[in-house]
Amino acid sequence: GENVEQHPSTLSVQEGDSAVIKCTYSDSASNYFPWYKQELGKRPQLIIDIRSNVGEKKDQRIAVTLNKTAKHFSLHITETQPEDSAVYFCAAIEPGKSTFGDGTTLTVKP
């Protein structure tokens, strides 16, 4: 089955710096790679996603890159703000199955 590894598990940055979170997956059947943000006590919410036929996608301060050959994808947040502090999850989705990473706790210090 699919295995998703996410690193780092915790990340602390200064406000205004960039943050990068990386994930690897194992199953080439995975074709959709979303990133979710989960604030304490809240439900996960999609922040950006990428499909397997695309290498990079950007939405304002957030970007995701995908390397299908190497089976890894990354989340990049630029100009971080304190409100970016949360747990971020990557996921690898294939028809009928979703596999999430263990999460990265991002802390943005003002």
Place this chain on the structure above:
Amino acid sequence: GAGVSQSPSNKVTEKGKDVELRCDPISGHTALYWYRQSLGQGLEFLIYFQGNSAPDKSGLPSDRFSAERTGGSVSTLTIQRTQQEDSAVYLCASSLGTSEREQYFGPGTRLTVT
């Protein structure tokens, strides 16, 4: 419009009792997912429905867990003879259907087994 809803929001039960968790997906969403999230952990995939059909039940942790979906809408996750290790937040998500679609999550049901 209305998002994914789940009930109850909190459930405390005694070890050995059965519990039933309910998920109401977004209207028109044919795909429905159940996940389990233990404190401070990631999301553990349990089961996926396309319409009323769950083609793969291998993600369910044990035979005490079962799930069904009727009318292509509401789904229930049943845990029989609950154990303390079943304590977690159970999240439901729905999407428009194919695997390449955003999953919208419900608020979850926090299950505590005493």
